[in-house]
Amino acid sequence: MITYNKYNYYRNTYAVFKEVQANELPFAKWQYTSKSGSAYFYTKEGVYRKSNHWGRAAKCRWVLQKEGETYISKGRVHIGYASWGDFYPNDEHSDTYFIEVDFDRKIVTYKHKSHDTLGNEVYRTASATRKLIEKVKRVLLHDKWVKYYETEDIEQTRKELIDDLILS
Numbered sequence: 450m451i452t453y454n455k456y457n458y459y460r461n462t463y464a465v466f467k468e469v470q471a472n473e474l475p476f477a478k479w480q481y482t483s484k485s486g487s488a489y490f491y492t493k494e495g496v497y498r499k500s501n502h503w504g505r506a507a508k509c510r511w512v513l514q515k516e517g518e519t520y521i522s523k524g525r526v527h528i529g530y531a532s533w534g535d536f537y538p539n540d541e542h543s544d545t546y547f548i549e550v551d552f553d554r555k556i557v558t559y560k561h562k563s564h565d566t567l568g569n570e571v572y573r574t575a576s577a578t579r580k581l582i583e584k585v586k587r588v589l590l591h592d593k594w595v596k597y598y599e600t601e602d603i604e605q606t607r608k609e610l611i612d613d614l615i616l617s
Contacts, residue, residue, distance in 0.1 A: 485502065
């Protein structure tokens with residue numbers, strides 16, 4: 450098991466950062482700013498990151514958890530904190546990720562297998578996960594596929610199709 454710290458956390462890792470508000474920061478000045486504009490502050494326990502891009506960062510997959518939901522996107526600047534124990538290896542060629550769908554809020558996210566609490570998820574590589582998320586979003590967010598099915602309950606059929614995609 451790898452122990453992560455400020456000297457190796459940025460090398461092929463996955464982590465979920467918890468959102469932090471600027472007024473909650475225990476410091477006044479960031480210690481490091483990357484070429485892409487992300488700023489970092491290191492502590493003995495973990496790292497703070499201020500960035501406008503979450504999800505894929507170089508060879509890492511760092512997502513932000515805000516208000517209980519996983520945030521993966523580019524755009525607005527957000528600040529997150531992850532302890533060193535929140536980092537896991539990100540091997541692009543290993544089956545490491547699984548997909549989670551919130552049907553009520555129509556949100557598709559991915560998680561590292563270390564977050565599989567039930568142990569019954571189907572793991573995929575990062576590339577396969579990204580491709581499958583695109584397919585799931587088409588079924589979740591659009592209704593063009595409905596014309597190919599004889600169904601009276603579109604939402605139930607949508608859930609069954611997505612479950613089939615994710616679990617196959």
